[in-house]
Amino acid sequence: MTSQTPSDCLFCKIVAGEIPDDRVAESDRSIAFRDIKPAAPVHVLVVPRRHEPTVGALAAASDEDLADIFRLAARVAEQEGVPDAYRMIVNTGTAAGQTVFHAHVHVLAGAAFTEGRMV
Numbered sequence: 001m002t003s004q005t006p007s008d009c010l011f012c013k014i015v016a017g018e019i020p021d022d023r024v025a026e027s028d029r030s031i032a033f034r035d036i037k038p039a040a041p042v043h044v045l046v047v048p049r050r051h052e053p054t055v056g057a058l059a060a061a062s063d064e065d066l067a068d069i070f071r072l073a074a075r076v077a078e079q080e081g082v083p084d085a086y087r088m089i090v091n092t093g094t095a096a097g098q099t100v101f102h103a104h105v106h107v108l109a110g111a112a113f114t115e116g117r118m119v
């Protein structure tokens, strides 16, 4: 696992407003913005404001923050017009495709879902 800390964490910089993002929703605990390299017509990242490297670490740290990213993900799917047809993906670890070590959920929709990976 990487040793990224909040001071060099890309998503902490987005949370802090230091890097611009295409925001679609937010709550007091989480933000949701469009992925810079979309893998589907709807591709939104839901990110806790709190820095934890993985969703597992977030779950260990805060029930409320964990619940909130999934609540906000469902709200994003409603807003995007796909409340019954979306996929949530969480990559954990480099070997599984995680590239940003700040917990996040991908919300994907608008493409035919196959067995293959989307992100």
Ligand code: 5GP
Pocket: 010, 021, 022, 033, 034, 035, 036, 037, 038, 045, 090, 091, 097, 098, 099, 100, 101, 119
């Ligand atoms: P991971 O591979 O860690 O599961 O997902 C990280 C995601 O962050 C990737 O889908 C990547 O396209 C996205 N990403 C990387 N840098 C940026 C950025 O600066 N802005 C936005 N909006 N997305 C980013």
Ligand code: ZN
Pocket: 005, 006, 009, 010, 011, 012, 013, 050, 051, 052, 101, 102
């Ligand atoms: Zn962070």
